[in-house]
Amino acid sequence: MHKHMVRRGGVVGLLAAAALLVGALPASAAPGDGSAFVVSANLTLVGGPAINVGPLAPSHTDGPTTAEVASVSIPNVLTAGVATSEAIRDDATGGVHSEASVANVALSLGGFSGSIGLVEAACDATQGGNTGSTSIVNGTFNGQSLPANPPPNTVIAVPPGPVPPPVLSITLNEQIVNGDGSLTVNAIHIRANTPIISGDVIISSATCGPAAPPIPMASGAGLWIGLGLLGAVAIPVGFSVIRKRRTLVTG
Template identity: 55%
Template sequence: MKRHLVRRGGMLAVVVASIALAGAAPASAAPGDGSAYGVNVNVTLLGQPAVHVGPLAAANTNGPTENTAVSANVTGVLTTGVITTSAVRDDNSGAVTSKASVADVGLPLLKPAVGNVGAKAVEAVCTATQEGVKGSTTLVGANLGSLGQVDANPAPNTELQVQVGPLHVATLILNEQIKNGDGSLTVNALHLKLLGGQALGSLGSGDVILSSATCGPAAPPMPLASGAGMWIGFGVLAAIAVPVGLRFTRRRSAA
């Protein structure tokens, strides 16, 4: 009877340790992930072949965590200077920070409709912590032609209509923030959506995205299966299993 109780105690120790270790594993692969890229172009201009460029300078928390590109030049659509991106996870806190920045942006595609459009820098930032996920956009030296002035930090999902006469041909979205189904957030600093159509003045169809950062949700702050958490798990196991083992040894000796 006594040995039976000891064996039950040993099984309890294994179960407790298994529960502790299982609790450390994230529910899915999504928590703790992050990514970023500088430029992605998928457009079909009126009367021309489709153009696909990017994602350029892609970074990911699983590597490469940083990336750069010297420039991007899509004739008649886009010009840029240096592109820099990063996506970093802090294994201690579980926090994720993704960033993308594009310098010396020009959008010649919009010149016939609204004049010169560009910026000295366009940056998107996404951060995921235990408190939640948030994002922001910064525009440095932005010039939007006849679309008017815009704040350096535009409000999420600021939309500007591009008109050619009475025709709405495109939408320019600043600080686009998309809440994804897995709990992550995507921030596109600048998203130009061409609305298509064959009417006179149409620019074409497709999308131009500059400075995109995705992150979240945050990972568990200290996974039990590794690092300091692993030693805590072993400590729990030892605290239960060692006294049980000593009792078993002593009773066997007494027998």
């Protein structure tokens, strides 16, 4: 009889655990992803070797969540100082935050040059949606000041004007909504498409989202069913143990 009670208790216990899990599981078990990197360059130069660098200092919500390099050097294209990236996920809320920053950037591309004290891309994914931003400190290129907080997808032609055609197209605060619902923010995306130079350079890139559903404690019907089934296990098994002890004592 005791073995039968314990066996019945084990079965009911499994049912109780299953009910609690039903109440606790979110709609999707897959967490939100995020990533970031500081610089990448893919260029073809006439009379010179192809340049394929990066992504440098990559980070990801699955790890490593942070990355840093003391300096960046791409000959005849770019030099920079300290560059960092970060991609973190909050499992309790499902939110994701990614960012990348590069300090003391010096650019030389297509016969044009520029400098930036600090450039940063950031994005956040929450249950309310995705948002992104770009910050540029003391930035100039081809003698033109770069806005500190450019609106999304601000395009600058270098040289300016329709004639001659631009050698470079610079997109500031480039925001791309990807097919999986995530958002990519490229603080600076330089595109070159001439017979002499072609390709692109990205400085500070962050991708995040969509946010994962939060992971709540068991609630609602699953909670009460689970607690009821646990009670159905605990009470009979408890009485069985008490009877067994009484039998041993009286025996």
